[in-house]
């Protein structure tokens with residue numbers, strides 16, 4: 001059976017700053033999807049990480065389906081009403097356009113979708129990150145799909161041994177989608193050369209060379225490119241199918257032990273280590289650190305099991321301690337050097353005015 005996994009994610013308001021959506025907001029969104037999604041969706045699950053809500057939906061309508069995207073858009077609008085009623089911060093923040101037009105791409109919410117022929121057993125992981133950018137998944141995906149030091153399946157399993165095709169998007173190119181296809185292991189150094197630049201080149205999707213099946217879909221939204229100014233970071237979602245022709249779930253999760261430094265954190269303008277967290281956790285220190293949650297599911301004929309909160313395990317406590325230390329180490333140096341992003345990546349416009357004013361005050365000697 002062909003099914004589509006769609007996840008759409010938006011920040012539509014949160015308690016106490018950019019921290020977490022309220023229970024009322026979540027239940028309003030959930031009841032909207034439950035009532036209006038019948039007949040359209042096979043199943044759904046509503047999750048959140050940090051200040052973002054993710055609607056995971058299964059259906060048979062394919063990617064970029066108008067009905068499915070409209071449902072999510074309307075559910076976010078509905079939730080925004082509660083956000084306004086409760087005085088939540090940033091109500092409707094990621095809904096950047098007034099009217100829905102066909103699909104939500106370019107309208108604010110992050111989208112990742114995979115249409116596939118469902119395998120007899122179909123495990124996958126939903127990743128949701130907050131206070132960071134789409135390129136945050138570059139290194140974990142490179143390690144999972146291209147490096148046998150992380151993924152022994154690449155040398156042990158004939159299913160994985162033929163490698164993977166990466167589709168990488170140039171997100172600076174806003175006039176149209178500028179995409180390159182590269183294969184691991186053949187094009188390994190080219191892939192690495194692009195993926196080192198998280199702010200510009202991001203993994204859009206990954207396919208098994210052996211079967212041609214799609215393993216990964218990542219959201220690639222750049223909110224500031226849509227709105228023309230800073231309106232929040234582009235906190236990304238990703239879907240990763242696992243096992244058999246794909247890396248095992250544990251091989252997909254393993255790179256998150258690194259807590260690699262990514263852009264985001266306070267005011268979307270700093271580098272901080274990516275912390276894998278459970279669904280019970282949220283951001284706190286310095287509006288961060290950047291966080292990632294992961295929910296593992298199985299799906300049968302579009303029906304989802306309950307999720308397993310895979311970073312909610314004793315192993316990750318030690319990782320979180322390490323990441324806390326890394327975050328503090330970076331924060332010791334305040335605005336200096338790599339702690340804060342480069343001028344062009346700073347998400348608040350205030351510094352531009354300051355620099356323009358100072359520019360006039362320089363004297364040439």
Ligand code: F6R
Pocket residue numbers: 017018131132232233264265266267268287
């Ligand atoms: C980062 C983020 C927060 C805000 C910060 C200031 O993605 O959401 O760090 O940038 O809390 O928010 P405003 O400018 O809304 O007061």
Ligand code: MG
Pocket residue numbers: 011018051090093232
């Ligand atoms: Mg926010």
Ligand code: MG
Pocket residue numbers: 011050051052130131235
């Ligand atoms: Mg967010």
